[in-house]
Amino acid sequence: MSLVSVEDYERLARERLPPEVWDFIAGGAGAEKTLAANLAAFDRVRLRARVMVDVSAIHPATRLFGASLAAPLGVAPTAYHQLVHPDAEVGTAIGAGRAGALYVVSIFASRTVEEIAGAIKGQGPAALGRFADPAALKTAVQDIARMALIVE
Numbered sequence: 420m421s422l423v424s425v426e427d428y429e430r431l432a433r434e435r436l437p438p439e440v441w442d443f444i445a446g447g448a449g450a451e452k453t454l455a456a457n458l459a460a461f462d463r464v465r466l467r468a469r470v471m472v473d474v475s476a477i478h479p480a481t482r483l484f485g486a487s488l489a490a491p492l493g494v495a496p497t498a499y500h501q502l503v504h505p506d507a508e509v510g511t512a513i514g515a516g517r518a519g520a521l522y523v524v525s526i527f528a529s530r531t532v533e534e535i536a537g538a539i540k541g542q543g544p545a546a547l548g549r550f551a552d553p554a555a556l557k558t559a560v561q562d563i564a565r566m567a568l569i570v571e
Contacts (some may be wrong), residue, residue, distance in 0.1 A: 432503075440502045480519075489519025498527030509538040530563055 422428055433441050447454030479490040494515045501507035507529040515522035516539050524532055 436503065441498070442489045443502065483521060485517075486521065488521055492518075493521030493523060496523045496525035498525050499529050501562035508535050 420427065420431060422431065430528050431444070432444070436444070481488050481491045482511055483491070483493075494511060500511055506513075509530055510525065511524040513523075522539075524535055528535065
């Protein structure tokens with residue numbers, strides 16, 4: 420199978436994962452209205468091909484949260500990576516760092532922030548995911564500051 424599009428990867432994942440894991444990954448909360456709205460929004464995006472343009476001096480690198488990124492891309496905070504791979508969020512964070520992309524840790528990560536930080540320190544940028552509980556956010560931000568999780 421040739422993997423060219425997101426749909427190709429989705430088909431392969433659906434074939435390889437247990438149904439309950441696939442349903443968790445592919446599904447959304449409640450009536451999945453936000454999932455449907457997000458898919459519709461992506462369907463409206465069109466990339467405009469540009470030809471005969473000098474691209475020899477174009478560099479997509481940028482800085483975000485104090486980290487240097489190869490491009491303005493990142494891995495969003497997603498939960499329970501260990502459902503699909505034993506390296507869990509540690510592996511995802513390492514991959515994002517090697518690609519020069521931002522990795523955002525979810526509050527529902529399979530691994531602790533400390534485990535992820537220890538594995539990626541000095542390998543690439545990372546940042547904290549979103550917290551609903553202000554006290555948990557304060558503690559996590561203090562942990563991040565203590566461990567210097569924004570690394571380059």
